[in-house]
Amino acid sequence: MDDERKLTYPQAALTSLLALVAALGVGHLVAGFVGYTASPFVAVANFVIDHSPHAVVAWAEQTLQTWDKVVLKLGLAVVLVLFALLTGWLSQRKPLPGQVLIGLLGAAGVAAVYVRTDLGQIALLAPVAAVVAGLVVFTRLHLFFLPRVFFDDREGDGPDRRKVLITGVSVAAGAGVAALTGQFVGTRKNAEDSRAAxxxxxxxxxxxxxxxxxxxxxxxxxxxxxxxxxxxxxxxxxxxxxxxxxxxxxxxxxxxxxxxxxxxxxxxxxxxxxxxxxxxxxxxxxxxxxxxxxxxxxxxxxxxxxxxxxxxxxxxxxxxxxxxxxxxxxxxxxxxxxxxxxxxxxxxxxxxxxxxxxxxxxxxxxxxxxxxxxxxxxxxxxxxxxxxxxxxxxxGWGREGPVKTQSRIDAPGSAVNAGKVVVSGIAWAQHTGVAKVEIRVDQGPWQAAVLSAETSKDTWRMWWTEVDVAPGQHQVAVRATDQSGYTQTEERVGTVPDGATGLHTVSFGAR
The missing domain is CATH 3.90.420.10 (Oxidoreductase, molybdopterin-binding domain)
Structure with a gap:
């Protein structure tokens, strides 16, 4: 009869999810004392950042901008939940598959902390504590949910809903308290107070x-x-x-x-x-x-x-x-x-x-x-x-990294009134200085723009000009010439290995 006992999938999934929550909470608690970035969740997320292909990093920077790290955290959380659901599905009869998977996930957390150069060896306590907590909670809950067997080989029911609710809330609350305590301890040295002082x-x-x-x-x-x-x-x-x-x-x-x-x-x-x-x-x-x-x-x-x-x-x-x-x-x-x-x-x-x-x-x-x-x-x-x-x-990035002479169009927007239209933007050639900026409308001749006063060769300069446009769609391009005599190339090159080149071009409609 023992071999026939198994958890329902909801029971198995809940077991795995609660084990995950407990592991993350305990890991975050210990990290509060040994190094905040030793929290397994933070360490693995940092590992992803450090080892992502350039194409992925560039896409995230351009598409998500300052939301890139928020999206990473949410994405990692989704992956962990899916991992927990898979663990539950594989562990309905026996806890061993889940224990093995939890151990492997814990090893990934240990490795992510180990490779960080800003943490000492004591920081490994955080992911180790996390995997221990996850294994203990998973094993105990798996046993808790299994139907009981009586001496006459009759199979009884598993725990009733009240016990399940109490147990689930208790584990989740304990993990939450642990995580909040770790967050408080890890950030108690708030730099904002020091900055104000x-x-x-x-x-x-x-x-x-x-x-x-x-x-x-x-x-x-x-x-x-x-x-x-x-x-x-x-x-x-x-x-x-x-x-x-x-x-x-x-x-x-x-x-x-x-x-x-x-x-x-x-x-x-x-x-x-x-x-x-x-x-x-x-x-x-x-x-x-x-x-x-x-x-x-x-x-x-x-x-x-x-x-x-x-x-x-x-x-x-x-x-x-x-x-x-x-x-x-x-x-x-x-x-x-x-x-x-x-x-x-x-x-x-x-x-x-x-x-x-x-x-x-x-x-x-x-x-x-x-x-x-x-x-x-x-x-x-x-x-x-x-x-x-x-x-x-x-x-794969270059070694020297000198800033390239560049320019950008900031106005007009997507739609303007026909007639006199202001075109404006910025240009930069740090440590060399901008000498002139020119624009071209609809592949016409280049015409000089008005430059703002130069305050330093190490700062950007603003520019503007006014053009006459008829109703319809138009395209404007800009180029800058620096004080060494170099004019921006029209050749479009990506950011790797040492910065993008090409002319910024925008389209707008006139009505």
Whole structure:
């Protein structure tokens, strides 16, 4: 009779789902004490981000934009639920298939935590605790749901609905309490309070004032300064790191005369400088949105590197973020006094927003962010290209990453009135400077646009012009020429390996 006993599929599915919930809750609880990103769910999601094919990453960035990580979490949750349902279906008669599958899933969680460079070995306790909790709950519930067998070989009923309800609610509630406790413990060092305590940052060397005609927002361009809340954000952090100033330090080591470590107070007490710098992401397609401009406040990075003493033969400044992300920058760019590389502490008149790198980040004009803009930076290793390979470099991206001369059309929209039409947008050639912008309507001749005042070669410039259009459909293209004499190529190239090229073209209707 024993061999004939089995769970109904709803019972088996509930058993697996409750085991999954218990595993995730306990794993999140332990992660609160040993490292927040050691939570199995977070670790596996981060693993997916780190190992997804470029085509998938590019599609997510372009299509989902800032919702990409939310969609990833939802997608992973759906996969886990389907996995639990499959486990239940395979385990209606015996718990062994489910136990094996739970063990395999747990091993994946352990592996995802093990490969993270920002976590120590103690962090493995989180996925181990998760798999133990999942196995215990699954085994106990499987036994709980099995019909009882009496001495005379009669098969009894399984637990009644009241017991099922009480048991299910108890397990789910326990898992929820565990997860919430882990969330509270893991985020109790809230960086927002630390950020508020920094107070006002004051520059000893201020940036030049912005002239009134620095932007053409009235003609449809973005404002000269991008508000911090609107500044584009592209990073691999599934969970935004919460780093307090009192816990943060910056270590410079490797091919240097002396290893140095700076606390936040060490850096804040120095004379601070202001610079207006436009940042652009290498994954920005032609005409894309991943470019923004801000006023940065911080310290000359060159000064810190000189204090450490960069040795001859050094080629790369290998930067590491608190979440383990790495970035390789040419040493000559970091040391070039004309380039103005910064360790930024502030942005747009306030301490760095947490999602943009608080307490400190790197800002190097003229280089795409993947080689120049490490957020939540904690370590700078001076080394060679052969010795260390940064996060994006071993995924097929270029090594140097200079920003390419580009331009974008922001107005008009899809429909306008025939007659005089304003066409406007932005152009950029960081560290070289924009010399002129031209537009072409319906494959006609190129005509010059009006450029906004140049405040720095490291910031974007706005442009606008007015054209006459008849009723019907029209197409407008734009190109920029930088101050070296280079004019944008019309050849359309994708973002890999070192940035897109091509002319931005938009179509609109006139009525």
């Amino acid at each position: 920094v107070g006002r940052l004051v520059a000893a060397r201020t940036a030049p004032p912005i002239p009134p005609d620095a932007d053409f927002a009235k003609f449809g361009t973005p404002p000269f300064f991008t508000p911090s809340r609107d500044f584009y954000r592209i990073d691999t952090a599934l969970v935004v790191p919460q780093v307090r100033t009192e816990d943060w330090s910056l270590r410079i080591h490797g091919m240097v005369d002396r290893e140095v470590t700076y606390s936040y107070d060490d850096l804040r007490s120095r004379p601070l400088i202001e610079r207006d710098v436009t940042l652009c992401c290498v994954s920005n397609e032609v005409g894309g949105p991943y470019i923004s401009n801000a006023r940065w406040l911080g310290i000359d990075l060159r000064d810190l590197l000189i204090e450490a003493g960069v040795k001859p033969g050094a080629e790369q400044m290998f930067a590491t973020s608190v979440d383990g992300w790495t970035c390789g920058t040419p040493v000559e760019a970091a040391l070039d006094p004309a380039r103005g590389a910064m360790l930024a502490l502030g942005m747009n008149g306030e301490p760095l927003p947490i999602e943009h790198g608080f307490p400190a980040r790197i800002v190097i004009p003229g280089l795409y962010g993947y080689v120049s803009a490490t957020k939540w930076v904690t370590e700078l290793e001076i080394t060679t290209w052969q010795e260390r390979e940064a996060y994006w470099l071993n995924r």
